[in-house]
Amino acid sequence: xxxxxxxxxxxxxxxxxxxxxxxxxxxxxxxxxxxxxxxxxxxxxxxxxxxxxxxxxxxxxxxxxxxxxxxxxxxxxxxxxxxxxxxxxxxxxxxxxxxxxxxxxxxxxxxxxxxxxxxxxxxxxxxxxxxxxxxxxxxxxxxxxxxxxxxxx
Amino acid sequence: xxxxxxxxxxxxxxxxxxxxxxxxxxxxxxxxxxxxxxxxxxxxxxxxxxxxxxxxxxxxxxxxxxxxxxxxxxxxxxxxxxxxxxxxxxxxxxxxxxxxxxxxxxxxxxxxxxxxxxxxxxxxxxxxxxxxxxxxxxxxxxxxxxxxxxxxxxxxxxxxxxxxxxxxxxxxxxxxxxxxxxxxxxxxxxxxxxxxxxxxxxxxxxxxxxxxxxxxxxxxxxxxxxxxxxxxxxxxxxxxxxxxxxx
Numbered sequence: 001x002x003x004x005x006x007x008x009x010x011x012x013x014x015x016x017x018x019x020x021x022x023x024x025x026x027x028x029x030x031x032x033x034x035x036x037x038x039x040x041x042x043x044x045x046x047x048x049x050x051x052x053x054x055x056x057x058x059x060x061x062x063x064x065x066x067x068x069x070x071x072x073x074x075x076x077x078x079x080x081x082x083x084x085x086x087x088x089x090x091x092x093x094x095x096x097x098x099x100x101x102x103x104x105x106x107x108x109x110x111x112x113x114x115x116x117x118x119x120x121x122x123x124x125x126x127x128x129x130x131x132x133x134x135x136x137x138x139x140x141x142x143x144x145x146x147x148x149x150x151x152x153x
Numbered sequence: 154x155x156x157x158x159x160x161x162x163x164x165x166x167x168x169x170x171x172x173x174x175x176x177x178x179x180x181x182x183x184x185x186x187x188x189x190x191x192x193x194x195x196x197x198x199x200x201x202x203x204x205x206x207x208x209x210x211x212x213x214x215x216x217x218x219x220x221x222x223x224x225x226x227x228x229x230x231x232x233x234x235x236x237x238x239x240x241x242x243x244x245x246x247x248x249x250x251x252x253x254x255x256x257x258x259x260x261x262x263x264x265x266x267x268x269x270x271x272x273x274x275x276x277x278x279x280x281x282x283x284x285x286x287x288x289x290x291x292x293x294x295x296x297x298x299x300x301x302x303x304x305x306x307x308x309x310x311x312x313x314x315x316x317x318x319x320x321x322x323x324x325x326x327x328x329x330x331x332x333x334x335x336x337x338x339x340x341x342x343x344x345x346x347x348x349x350x351x352x353x354x355x356x357x358x359x360x361x362x363x364x365x366x367x368x369x370x371x372x373x374x375x376x377x378x379x380x381x382x383x384x385x386x387x388x389x390x391x392x393x394x395x396x397x398x399x400x
Contacts, residue, residue, distance in 0.1 A: 007193075008392045020156075020180040027162040028184050028223035034214055042161070042168075044154050054290045056322060057382070072285035077329075081390045084194030084348040087235075089287050089337050091200035100197075100206050110214065126156030133157050137164035147217055148161050148168040149210065151196040152154040 011082055021127050037147040039105075040114035040140050044122030045088075045095050045153040046078035055079065055121035060128035062120045062136060067098060067113060076153075079123045083153050095151055114145045122152055155181035169216045171196040171209070178226060185225040187213040191233045192348060198233040201345075205234070235345060242346040244339045245275050248359055255367050258307035265299045268360050269331075275338040282343065287333045291326035295334050298327040302364050306371065321372060321380040325387050328365055335361060356393045365389060366399065 007015065031037060046055040048063040054077030065074060071092045076085065087094040101113045118136050120129055140148065155178050158168040162184040172178040172188040173196060189209060191198045197206040212229055219225050248268055253260040276295075280286050291298055292315070304310075305324050315323065332355070339351050346354075356362045365388050372384025389399065 008395045010395065011391050015174055016176065018177065020177055021159075022180070023156075023159055023182065025163065026182065026184070026223035027159065029162055029165055029167045030220075031167045031217065034218060037167075037214075037217070039214065042157060044157065050289050054326065070285075075287055075289050077290050077326075079387060081387055082193065082392070084192050085287070085333070086336050086340065086348045086351050087192075087195045087200040089333060090283065090340050090345075092285070093203075093206055094195050094197045094200045097197055097206055097210060100203065100210055103203070104207065104210065109211065120157065122154060126154075129157065130160050133160035134164055137161045137166050140161075140166055141164070146167060147214060148158075148166055149213055150154050150158050150161075150168060150170040152171060152173050153194045153196065 031146045034110050034147070035108055036111045038112045038114055038143070038145045039101055039110050039147045039149060040143070040145045041096060041098065041101070041117045041149050041151060042136065043096055043117075043119045043151045043153075044078075045076055045119060045151065046121035046123075047074055047076055047096060047119035049073050050075060058124055059121050060124050060132060062118050062129075062132050064139070065096075065117045065119065067102075067115055067117065071099075078121055078153055080153075088153075095153060097149075097151070101149075110147070114140065115143050155183035155186060158183035158186070167217050169213050171213055172226070175226075182224045184223050185216040185219065187216060187227050187229055189229040192236055194348075195233060198231075199235045202235070205231070235347070237347060238350050239344075239346045242344070242350055244346075244354055245341055245344070246272060246338070248272075252360060252363065255306065255363065258303065261306065261364070262300065262303040265303050265360055265364060266296065269295055269299045269334070272335060272338045275341040276334055278341040279337045282341075283337075286337060288330045288337075291323065291330045293327055293330065295330065298331045298334075299361075301327040302331065302361070302368065306364055306367055319379060321375075321377070321383045324368065324372075325383050328368070328388055331361055332365075335359060352390065352393065353396075356389075356397060366397070369399070 158170040161168040169185040253264040
């Protein structure tokens with residue numbers, strides 16, 4: 001297992017000192033039982049489809065990844081080198097679990113899986129992502145999504 | 154990640170974040186989060202373990218049904234069973250023979266190509282069994298990636314690949330692709346060493362890693378600030394900088 005104390009001291013320090021956004025509001029939306037919900041993944045792993053421009057430092061935009069994108073067409077271009085990539089190399093589901101969600105939908109534990117999923121690149125200041133995040137929310141709602149699973153790296 | 158959850162929820166979309174850094178989640182206070190005790194880079198924990206990953210997803214999505222909120226922060230109770238070292242693991246290939254003088258550009262280029270060639274059968278087996286590779290950010294073949302590293306170290310400017318991309322950024326993506334090639338080859342035939350084992354082997358035992366460390370030194374000495382930043386942050390992981398005693 002890895003906890004803060006397992007990270008190299010310089011990483012611990014930068015993690016502890018990272019300035020985080022503070023929100024004055026606390027939105028909280030309810031919904032139907034999980035077995036009726038349509039689920040999407042939004043990742044901050046810097047995922048993209050082959051041929052798209054990789055993320056670079058400071059990017060606050062996002063990439064859309066349709067559900068039928070073959071796993072071998074999905075790459076990771078997060079700018080940080082300070083996290084494990086070997087698990088993602090062996091199994092895309094460890095970061096972007098569309099196959100797992102599809103199995104859960106077949107088993108009836110969730111209602112369905114969204115047609116399109118999204119990735120940002122989490123090394124950038126999230127406050128710069130707000131407009132894009134709200135645009136993604138609009139796209140998700142137009143796909144009738146009512147549950148979002150956010151996966152970091 | 155927690156901030157994205159906040160923005161989505163504010164638009165009326167119920168969202169739950171997986172949290173790897175609990176401290177950040179406590180500060181940002183997203184609507185709902187599941188903290189997992191896993192290595193950075195593994196939000197679902199164990200690769201190739203469908204049952205484990207599904208338990209993590211179910212625990213996270215289950216928070217969407219929690220009536221009491223806002224701000225739900227729960228802990229996932231299981232550790233990643235693949236985070237421990239595999240006993241007696243060795244990569245399927247041995248690359249210790251022949252480390253050239255890094256100052257001899259022709260010998261370096263030749264030796265790096267030979268190292269890449271020696272690994273090729275193992276990487277081919279990895280791709281055949283997993284059905285994918287994560288190589289592809291640079292837009293170069295692996296041979297071209299290796300050549301780009303060798304040329305860059307010799308001080309020559311590599312042929313421009315994309316005029317919109319700085320040479321240091323293009324070099325970084327070639328380094329990313331080359332690292333993925335070695336690490337994927339180590340996982341050929343279903344081997345499941347820990348990431349720590351794989352990283353230690355790569356950084357201690359390969360010519361590619363020696364070249365990347367030398368390129369880092371070169372970029373740090375550059376007068377261009379963006380090149381310096383890529384050298385400082387984007388070639389060698391911080392844990393390896395510390396472990397190898399690099400400046």
